[in-house]
Amino acid sequence: xxxxxxxxxxxxxxxxxxxxxxxxxxxxxxxxxxxxxxxxxxxxxxxxxxxxxxxxxxxxxxxxxxxxxxxxxxxxxxxxxxxxxxxxxxxxxxxxxxxxxxxxxxxxxxxxxxxxxxxxxxxxxxxxxxxxxxxxxxxxxxxxxxxxxxxxxxxxxxxxxxxxxxxxxxxxxxxxxxxxxxxxxxxxxxxxxxxxxxxxxxxxxxxxxxxxxxxxxxxxxxxxxxxxxxxxxxxxxxxxxxxxxxxxxxxxxxxxxxxxxxxxxxxxxxxxxxxxxxxxxxxxxxxxxxxxxxxxxxxxxxxxxxxxxxxxxxxxxxxxxxxxxxxxxxxxxxxxxxxxxxxxxxxxxxxxxxxxxxxxxxxxxxxxxxxxxxxxxxxxxxxxxxxxxxxxxxxxxxxxxxxxxxxxxxxxxxxxxxxxxxxxxxxxxxxxxxxxxxxxxxxxxxxxxxxxxxxxxxxxxxxxxxxxxxxxxxxxxxxxxxxxxxxxxxxxxxxxxxxxxxxxxxxxxxxxxxxxxxxxxxxxxxxxxxxxxxxxxxxxxxxxxxxxxxxxx
Numbered sequence: 001x002x003x004x005x006x007x008x009x010x011x012x013x014x015x016x017x018x019x020x021x022x023x024x025x026x027x028x029x030x031x032x033x034x035x036x037x038x039x040x041x042x043x044x045x046x047x048x049x050x051x052x053x054x055x056x057x058x059x060x061x062x063x064x065x066x067x068x069x070x071x072x073x074x075x076x077x078x079x080x081x082x083x084x085x086x087x088x089x090x091x092x093x094x095x096x097x098x099x100x101x102x103x104x105x106x107x108x109x110x111x112x113x114x115x116x117x118x119x120x121x122x123x124x125x126x127x128x129x130x131x132x133x134x135x136x137x138x139x140x141x142x143x144x145x146x147x148x149x150x151x152x153x154x155x156x157x158x159x160x161x162x163x164x165x166x167x168x169x170x171x172x173x174x175x176x177x178x179x180x181x182x183x184x185x186x187x188x189x190x191x192x193x194x195x196x197x198x199x200x201x202x203x204x205x206x207x208x209x210x211x212x213x214x215x216x217x218x219x220x221x222x223x224x225x226x227x228x229x230x231x232x233x234x235x236x237x238x239x240x241x242x243x244x245x246x247x248x249x250x251x252x253x254x255x256x257x258x259x260x261x262x263x264x265x266x267x268x269x270x271x272x273x274x275x276x277x278x279x280x281x282x283x284x285x286x287x288x289x290x291x292x293x294x295x296x297x298x299x300x301x302x303x304x305x306x307x308x309x310x311x312x313x314x315x316x317x318x319x320x321x322x323x324x325x326x327x328x329x330x331x332x333x334x335x336x337x338x339x340x341x342x343x344x345x346x347x348x349x350x351x352x353x354x355x356x357x358x359x360x361x362x363x364x365x366x367x368x369x370x371x372x373x374x375x376x377x378x379x380x381x382x383x384x385x386x387x388x389x390x391x392x393x394x395x396x397x398x399x400x401x402x403x404x405x406x407x408x409x410x411x412x413x414x415x416x417x418x419x420x421x422x423x424x425x426x427x428x429x430x431x432x433x434x435x436x437x438x439x440x441x442x443x444x445x446x447x448x449x450x451x452x453x454x455x456x457x458x459x460x461x462x463x464x465x466x467x468x469x470x471x472x473x474x475x476x477x478x479x480x481x482x483x484x485x486x487x488x489x490x491x492x493x494x495x496x497x498x499x500x501x502x503x504x505x506x507x508x509x510x511x512x513x514x515x516x517x518x519x520x521x522x523x524x525x526x527x528x529x530x531x532x533x534x535x536x537x538x539x540x541x542x543x544x545x546x547x548x549x550x551x552x553x
Contacts, residue, residue, distance in 0.1 A: 021157065021159075021160035021163075022160075025152070025153050025157060025160075028152055028153075032145070032148050032149055032152050033145040033146075033148070033149050034145075036141065036145035036148045036149075037138075037141040037142065037144075037145050038141075039144075040137065040140055040141025040142075040144045040145065041137055041138075044083045044132070044136075044137040044140060044141070045083075045111075045132065045137075047081065048081055048084060048111060048132060051077075051078060051081050051084075052111060052113055052128065052130055055074050055077055055078050055128075056113060056115060056128065057118065058070065058073070058074045058077075059071070059074040059089055059115055059126075059128050060115040060116060060117065060118050060125055060126075061118055062074055062089070062095070063089065063091040063115055063125040063126035064117055064118055064119075066091070066093055066094075066095050068095060068097065071089050071095055071097040072097050072099075074089060074097075074128075075088075075089050075097045075098070078128075078130060079099050079100075079101060082133070082136050083132055083133055083136055083137055083140075084130055084131070084133060085100060085101055085132060085133035086098070086099065086101065086102070086131040087099055087100075087128070087129070087130050087131075088127075088128070088129040088130075088131075089126065089127075089128050090126055090127060091125055091126030091127075092126070095126070100131075101133070102133065109131070109132050109134070110130065110131050110132075111129070111130040111131075111132065112127060112128070112129050112130075113127065113128045113129075113130075114127055115127065115128055175204070178193055178204070178207070178208060178211075181193050181194070182211070185215065187215070187219070187222060188218065188219045188222040188223065189219065190219070191215075192212045192215060192216075193208040193211055193215075194208070243263045244263055244264060246263060246265055247265055247350070248265060248347055248348065249262070249263060249265040249266035249268075249269055249328070249346075249347065249348030249349075250262065250263045250265070250266065250345070250346070250347060250348075251263070251266050251345075251346045251348070252343055252344070252345055253302065253343065253344045253345075253346060254340045254343055254344075255306055255341070255342055255344075257288065257299065257302055258285065259282055259283035259287060260282075260340070261281050261282065262281055262282060262283050263281065264281075265348070266283070266348055267283075269291060269318060269328060269348060269350075270290060270291055271319070271320060271321060291318060291319060292316050292317070292318060292319060293316070293317040293318060293319045293320075294316070294317065297314065298330065301313075301314050301316075301330060301332055302332055302344055305332040305333065305334050305344055306334055306342065306344060309334055311331060311332065311333040312331075312333075313329065313330060313331040313332070314329075314330055315327050315328070315329050315351060315355065316328055316329075316330050325352070325355065325356070325359075326350075326352045327350075327352050327354075328348045328349060328350055328351060328352075329348075329349045329351045330346060330347070330348055331346070331347040331349070332344050332345070332346050332347075333345050366378025366381060366382075370418055370421055370422060370440075371421055371424075371425035373425050373429075373438050373439055373440045373446070374437060374438065374439035374440070375439060375440060375441070376441050376442070378439065379439040379441075379447060379449075379500075380500065382437055383395075383437060383449055383500060393451070393452060394451075394452060394492065394493060394494070394495075395449055395450065395451055395492070395493040396449070396450040396459060396490060396491075396493075397447065397448070397449055397490065397491045397492070397493070397504070397507050398448040398449075398463070398466075398488050398489075398490055398507070398522075399445070399446075399447055399488065399489045399490075399491075399504065399507035399510075399511050400428075400445070400446040400447065400448065400466075400486050400487070400488045400511075401444060401445050401486070401487045401488075401511055401515070402420070402444035402446075402484045402486060402487075403484055403485030403486060403487055403519045403520050404482075404483070404484045404485055405417065405420060405443075405444040405484055408420055408482050408484065411482075412476055412480060412482065416476045416480070416482075419476055420474055420476075420482075420484060421440070421444065423474050423475075424446070424470055424474075424484065425438075425440065425446075427469050427472075428446065428448065428466070428469075428470070430469075431462070431465070431469060432448060432450070433450075433451075435451045435452075436448065436451060444484075447504075448466075450462075456524075459490070463490070463522045463533075464535070466488070467485070467486050467488065467520065467521070467522065467535055470484065470485070470486040471483055471484070471485055471486070485519055485520035486520065487511055487515050487519045487520065487521065487522075488514065488522035488523070489506075489509065489510030489511030489512070489513070489514060489522070489523055489525065490510055490523065490524040490525060491503045491504075491506040491507035491510065492524075492525075496525050506525045507525060509525060509530070510522075510523040510530055510532075511523070513530040513532045514532045514534065516532075517532045517534055519534070520534065520535055520536070521533045521534035521535050
């Protein structure tokens, strides 16, 4: 509290005014004192001079007449003055009168008068010497100067006090009240400064009005700021919820692929993620190796996005220990950053279900629903006969039609027919290699594509074994058994054609020749003529027993 009083404007102003006036008063008093002292000394000397002038004639008569009594009276009269210390009256005829108030006083300033004859101004009759008494003169001068200084000091200090009171009333006290009001105001409220009526329309009123205007502006700004802050806080909560709770992985990478921040959804993409990530919101260096089955695909995607500054996206397979097919769709976009110049924003969306559905849909669209073999569309997709760069390759197409299938359908029903088709598909699968293709074209018609099958003799042996395998009895359920035969037409690429339509046409021609000559056999197409090989059922079984399994690729 004491410190506040000392440092208050009112106190400092009062002190400054007081010290200023005090200094001014001191200078004035000192000047007046010096002038008054000089005037007092001058007045004392003037009074002594006037006294000497009054006594000069009597002293001249005393010296002219040589009368010691008159001379003594003159000396005593002059010595009565309080300013005179000693008087000496003498002439050349031996008259010498000297008296002193202070015999031991050192020599003081002298006033000397040459006395003229009362009857002749040209005749000097003697001298009158008067020694002044400075202490008395100084005492009188000091007393007079003090009185003058006190009077002037009073005249100076009184206006100072009046000035201080006026300043306090008109300036410092109103400012103090304004300051006290300001200290109690709460920013953003409707509180405002008030000024007493005595200051109506003066500078303090202008100051208060300006402050009130500023307070109003501050209140408006604070209300807007509070609204904006609430909106920002709501947005931050929303963004935080989106970032932390989103099922879509979000990661921010620098230009070197180092993770700056990642949300928990990214971490959940890892197998055993607590051992693979640095923290909930960060990833270890080279994290893409632990996450992607082909990390270079992600690196290339990131590099393209950083170079082209255009969004890049691709489906990438995740690395799984059990070789599980988990996929994410990665979308990478770039934008500038004040600290890292350029950063990449990566979105990771789990598309495993979609990929599985796509695979299933693709499988369903390319495979026969009953036998799970390729259908005609799947065959066309898988069978690439554009072998311009593969001159040494060859393909053998076996177009196969089941014999007696219609009789089984008619006798035992369509369910039995479906069992026959499924069983025949399984038997043919055991006869082909991984590089070969097996398809059901429709009904009881099948197609086998053998890639790089060895020579004619091996092909004949394979056809015999295939027919024998197909001709074996089939369990139709409920203790029912039956069998089918197989008529096969064969065409070879590129010997018989260079496209599927042409090859199928020639294989169908060979198949027709088999059916026309008794069925359950095969015919290899040749421009020189079609020679079918027809087998009885027993021959097919014998071939199935005697022939070795086909050579596997």
